[in-house]
Amino acid sequence: MPGEQRYEDIDVLVIGGGLAGVYAAIKAREAGADKVVQVDKGKVGKTGASCFAAGVMHTYFPEEDDLEDRVRRLTRAQGFLAQQDLMQDHMEQSWDITQEMAQFGVDFVRTAEGKLERRAGRGSYPIISFHGPQLMAAMARAAIRKGVKMIYRTMVTDILTQGGQVVGAVGFNTRSGDFCVFKTKTTVLATGNAWYKGLGPGHRDCTGDGYAAAFRAGAKLSGAENPDGPTNFFPARYDIGPGMNKFVGEGGIFLNSKSERFMEKYNPTLKERAGLRNLNYAFTLEAKQGNTPIFMDMTHLKPDAVRRLKEVLPLAMRMFESVGLVVGERFTQPVEWMPIAPLARPGLMVDRRFETSLPGLFCAGEAASPTAVPIGLASAATSGATAGKSAAEYARSAAAAPLDEEQVKRLRQETLQALNRGSGVEPDQVLLSVQETVVPYDVLLLRRADRMQRALDAIEDARDNLLPLLNAYDPHYLRMAHEARNLTLIAELHLRMSLARAESRSVLREDFPCEDNQDWVKWVVAQRDGGGMKLSTEDVPVDGYPLKPERTKNLHHMWQLAEKLGICRVEKGAVKWA
Amino acid sequence: MGIRHIDVRLCNGCNICVEDCPLDVLRLDEATKKAYIAYLRDCQSCFLCQSECPQDAIRCVAVHERRMPKAW
Structure with missing residues (x-):
């Protein structure tokens, strides 16, 4: 019988251990919040997408870039659905926050003179680079130095409310199975996005847990059907990535099955360095014409380019080496490339202070709607910083509300249910059902109502017939069971919202x-x-x-x-x- | 999907891989103080354990461990 842990008197509870969460926790402390607790189902700094990001940041350089043009491009990347005041904030703040991250110990790639080095990446403006997981290791250490209390291996499953206000959260320890109750004045949700555990490493713990918990608590969600990046692209036959931004930045090109460099047709200016929306249009139209498989060819890269890739993408390059695709300082053959899965981002709607539709609940990073937070580490940091500050201000004036113990009791039963079942459906069966339904490109990456409706029927089947029978052999499998349950809900939201948008925009x-x-x-x-x-x-x-x-x-x-x-x-x- | 082997002769029981694994795939054996793979199928092939192991005791290979539904 699992025990129970109570964490009380929290001023700001931050859920999620990526860059947005760490920044929120740091800024909440700096803004005067006394007890800031950051909780993650893994370990803060080693979890989510931030630790495995593609080694690039889209930072605005005040002395070199045109701010208005950059904001315009971000807004257009969202098909004009962006919250333009927030796009402006992200861009303006990205320079200062990059400098601050360097002070916190992040090693950005620099020129011989010690300036941030700008290199080609996707998009019209050059990017800056960092050294893979070093960024998150440095930021997690900074948060601990600031006095943030860390709780690891604890998956938050639901948000507690009292009279419409968010007053805490519940979850469980993924090793002991203990039920955990958090009582807090305010909460920042920074749980990232969801990729349906599709192709490629570095995101399979991003299972939309925050979206699901917030939805169940009554929050307003938006943006799933029209994200700025409908998908990302990874090697198809191996478990390698991420890093596409750097690969195309160094000169990698896409070839279809006829050896045509097809991006020249679809985007003659940027070609492979086009935005994710444009790459998705091109890949899906090529697939529809039967021009698959598609390959990323990097065999022509010079040794110095491969060395630079090894510097900023140490993990991805080791993966290539492990299967012989990189030997020494050369790529040995073109690599088959494919969309991961549709990006699922039914994000929380937020205002300029990153407050959600539920009082007491703030949101940062990709847990927020894409209209508020564009993809990438720069906006993860800027949104985290603002959400942390806003939450600390809220906590100053908020009185700690009592928990609804009936609600806690009900959620304990729901949270641990699969663990107590004894036998039943394996979490992987649910996951595979969801993946087989939403990952094929002509469901959510190239859309038509009848196909989406069939997919929705299949998801509802899984929801109604498999989820009630989910079984967890132990607390680890309980985590997998909750992830599968959350992804089922995310798929339903994703499909319903996509069916509703009766036009072609980002997809x-x-x-x-x-x-x-x-x-x-x-x-x-x-x-x-x-x-x-x-x-x-x-x-x-x-x-x-x-x-x-x-x-x-x-x-x-x-x-x-x-x-x-x-x-x-x-x-x-x-x-x-x- | 990716972690294949932990060399028990090299493992010094420092526990870094067990603490850091994003998918919580690894555990430390209480008696021998050696790390082992407890949930191989859930590995996301991120290579973090291999790159952080101070003893170079871990070997990963970037292949899918189970069926992976794909875009086409």
């Missing part, structure tokens, strides 16, 4: 090929409704923002290009393949 729809700036400059919002979910839309307040899209409804520019290239034609408002 192409065959049945709605227009980008509709008359009716769809809107956020799709999901919220719990009893035992189900309700969807609604909210207008993006573009009238109050500097950049306004033209209010037109035109065939999406990528469908226009696809028609020109003879890949398809558009008839009666739908795509017909050639």
Whole structure:
């Protein structure tokens, strides 16, 4: 029978151990919060996506870059659904926060004169580089020096509320199985995104636990159907990555099965260095034409380029070496490359202070809606810093509310249920069912209503028939069971929100090929409704923002290009393949 | 999916890999004070344990351990 741990008198509880969470914890302490507790299901600094990030940061250089242009590009990358005030904040703050991270001990790659070295990456502006996991190790040490109390191997499963206000959280220790109760004045959710445990290492603990807990507690979520990066791309046959930004930055090129460098067609300017949305359009259209497999060719890279890759991507390069794809300072052959899985980001809606729709709950990093926090470490840091400060301010004026012990008791039963079952469905069966449903590219990366509806039916089947029978042999499997349960909910949110967006914007729809700036400059919002979910839309307040899209409804520019290239034609408002 | 082997002759029981593994795949044997692979199938092949092991006792190979549904 598992025991129970209580953690009380917390001012700011930070859930998640990546860069956004660490920054939130540090800034909450600096803003005067006395007891700041950071909890993670792994170990802070070794967990989530931050530790394995592709070695790059998109930092704005005040003396070299055009701020307005950078904000415009970030906004356009979201198809004008971005919260432009936040895009401005991220960009402006990214320079100072980069300097501060260096003071905290992060080793950025520098020039001989000691300046931050800018190199080509994806996108129009050069990026700066760091040395893989060193960044998170330095930041976790900084948080401990600041007096943040760390709790490891504890998975938070649900958020506690009292009269609509967030007052704590519950979870369990993934080794002892002990039920854990946190009583806090305020909470920062920094639990990252979800990739359905798809291709490639370095993100398989990102299972949307924060989205799921927040949804169950009644928070408003948005952005799943229109992320700035619909997917990422990894080696298909091996477990290697991440690092694509650096690989294409150093000169890696994509070739299709006909050995064509197809990105020249789809994005003649940036080619492989195009944004994730554009890469997704190109990969899925190539797949539709039967031009797979697709390869990343780096065999032409010079030894100094491979040395630079080894410097900033030590883990990924070891992986290549382990299967003979890198020998010495050469890539030995082109590597088959593929979308990981659709990125699932039904993020929490936040205001400029990163407060969510639930009083007392703040959110940072990719746990927030993509409209508020673009992908990447720079905005993980800036959003974390602001959320931490805002949470500390909130905690100063908030009185600690008593817990609803009936709610705690009910959640204890729900949390530990699979552990007490004795026998039943293995977590991996649920995971495989979810993956087989949402990972095929023509479900969420190239969309049509009938295919998404079939996928939704399959997810509902898993939800109704498999989840109630989930069995965990031990506390480790209990974690896997909760991850599978959360990913099932995430898939449902992802599919429902994607079905709702009746247009092509960041992702192409065959049945709605227009980008509709008359009716769809809107956020799709999901919220719990009893035992189900309700969807609604909210207008993006573009009238109050500097950049306004033209209010037109035109065939999406990528469908226009696809028609020109003879890949398809558009008839009666739908795509017909050639 | 990736960790294959921990060399018990080299392992000094420092516990770094057990503490750091993001997927919580490893444990330390109480009696022998050696690390072992407890949940091989859940390894995410991140190579963190191999790169952090002060004894160079861990070997990883970047291949999928179980069926991996793919985009195409």
